[in-house]
Amino acid sequence: MEIDANPEQTVDSSPADLVARIASGDRRAEEELIGRYSRGVSVILGTLVEQRALVEDLRQESFRIALEKIRKGDVREPERLSGFICSVARNLAIQYFRQPAQREVTGSTESVEFIVDSAPSPLQQLLRQENARIVRQVLSEVRPQRYQEILYRYYVAEEDKEAICADMGLSSLHFNRVLQRARDRYRELYLKAAQKQPGTIRVE
Amino acid sequence: MDHREIEERDIALFYLRGQLSAEERDAFEEHFVDCRECLDRIELLKGLRSGLKQVAVENAARAGTASWGWREWLIRLNSWQQAAFALGLVAAIAVVIALPLLRMSGELGAARRAAAAWEMRYHSEQETSAKLLAEMAANQSFAGATIFPLVAARSAEGPPVNRIVVSRSIPWIVFSLEGGSQPGFQSYRAILKDSAGATVWQTESLSPMRDSFAVVLPSRLIKNGIYMLTLEGAKPGSRALPVNHYSFRASIKQ
Numbered sequence: 001m002e003i004d005a006n007p008e009q010t011v012d013s014s015p016a017d018l019v020a021r022i023a024s025g026d027r028r029a030e031e032e033l034i035g036r037y038s039r040g041v042s043v044i045l046g047t048l049v050e051q052r053a054l055v056e057d058l059r060q061e062s063f064r065i066a067l068e069k070i071r072k073g074d075v076r077e078p079e080r081l082s083g084f085i086c087s088v089a090r091n092l093a094i095q096y097f098r099q100p101a102q103r104e105v106t107g108s109t110e111s112v113e114f115i116v117d118s119a120p121s122p123l124q125q126l127l128r129q130e131n132a133r134i135v136r137q138v139l140s141e142v143r144p145q146r147y148q149e150i151l152y153r154y155y156v157a158e159e160d161k162e163a164i165c166a167d168m169g170l171s172s173l174h175f176n177r178v179l180q181r182a183r184d185r186y187r188e189l190y191l192k193a194a195q196k197q198p199g200t201i202r203v204e
Numbered sequence: 205m206d207h208r209e210i211e212e213r214d215i216a217l218f219y220l221r222g223q224l225s226a227e228e229r230d231a232f233e234e235h236f237v238d239c240r241e242c243l244d245r246i247e248l249l250k251g252l253r254s255g256l257k258q259v260a261v262e263n264a265a266r267a268g269t270a271s272w273g274w275r276e277w278l279i280r281l282n283s284w285q286q287a288a289f290a291l292g293l294v295a296a297i298a299v300v301i302a303l304p305l306l307r308m309s310g311e312l313g314a315a316r317r318a319a320a321a322w323e324m325r326y327h328s329e330q331e332t333s334a335k336l337l338a339e340m341a342a343n344q345s346f347a348g349a350t351i352f353p354l355v356a357a358r359s360a361e362g363p364p365v366n367r368i369v370v371s372r373s374i375p376w377i378v379f380s381l382e383g384g385s386q387p388g389f390q391s392y393r394a395i396l397k398d399s400a401g402a403t404v405w406q407t408e409s410l411s412p413m414r415d416s417f418a419v420v421l422p423s424r425l426i427k428n429g430i431y432m433l434t435l436e437g438a439k440p441g442s443r444a445l446p447v448n449h450y451s452f453r454a455s456i457k458q
């Protein structure tokens with residue numbers, strides 16, 4: 001998870017304006033595009049690929065492809081720049097998943113650059129422990145204690161809200177309130193942890 | 205797609221679960237990729253979910269079971285614990301039935317002392333379980349672990365294809381699962397079940413090292429008998445599917 005502890009306020013150009021500026025060779029517009037969409041592209045790739053290093057590789061590759069197409073004027077609907085960026089990232093991830101199968105058949109070594117060490121680094125392990133510590137604190141503050149079950153069943157076991165409410169005799173409003181309180185507390189504790197470090201912290 | 209709809213329908217959560225239709229997913233991605241508020245919301249949920257999963261797994265390890273049920277708790281106790289529990293239950297019932305007859309204060313005192321002793325043993329068992337997690341946290345290097353390469357079985361049925369001898373003097377064992385990694389799977393998990401089908405151990409978020417997986421678990425969880433270790437993989441947007449089965453017969457060397 002990444003929380004921007006010191007968000008900078010920027011004035012965003014319209015997507016069509018950004019595309020036009022990039023097409024005319026404006027380097028600052030390219031930087032603006034990367035700054036604006038970088039986090040979102042990482043989130044999309046993160047839902048498709050587990051390894052952090054691979055997400056980073058695919059993110060950079062996504063922007064290389066996107067910028068190349070924009071410079072060439074290949075974006076047909078500049079006002080839908082967001083959709084274009086998303087599709088480039090998603091297609092690249094799908095292409096990555098298809099490659100190992102091709103490699104098995106052909107014995108090609110062209111994709112060797114995509115092989116990454118998937119083991120979590122010591123830093124990632126540490127951050128996961130820190131995240132778990134925060135969650136334990138959130139859970140310890142849930143009252144009454146049996147409401148912890150709501151969080152596990154909804155977020156971990158992926159049970160339906162209706163089923164949980166019926167089972168535990170809760171109204172939809174009550175259910176939402178328990179979740180909202182837990183989320184708010186989690187955010188509060190997380191931002192507190194983030195402020196101990198400069199810039200951003202990240203937990204996966 | 206606006207923020208009210210995203211909030212009311214919990215779109216961010218269903219996106220992370222991979223439970224949106226392709227159209228809804230594309231529309232949401234097109235929205236959030238340029239929306240700081242929604243990115244915050246997604247990442248908050250992602251962190252909360254992964255933290256809850258980790259805590260759930262750790263709690264399961266601490267208890268030796270992932271179950272909240274009383275019946276499952278009883279079933280998954282080892283034979284000594286079941287015997288201790290049965291004795292304690294019998295003792296408790298005996299105390300309740302015999303209580304009216306126990307007029308003499310000396311006899312009552314003895315019963316209380318017996319109950320206190322049983323309670324102490326119960327707490328001792330609880331402490332032992334709690335130490336399991338602490339050991340895992342402290343012993344990240346898993347020094348002194350024995351590695352058992354496991355060959356995949358053709359199916360979940362049939363006799364065990366691997367045989368292992370576990371020494372009680374070794375605190376950790378590592379199963380090296382050959383040929384488990386397959387293209388297309390985003391995440392993996394391993395589930396170990398005994399011959400009765402009860403889950404003995406489960407671990408999430410396994411990562412392949414080259415083409416194999418390493419599963420580390422405390423040796424004390426393994427007893428004499430037949431086990432089935434199932435490796436499951438999940439593709440983006442779909443539920444976990446069995447990838448390979450590794451059956452083995454375990455013998456304990458004291």
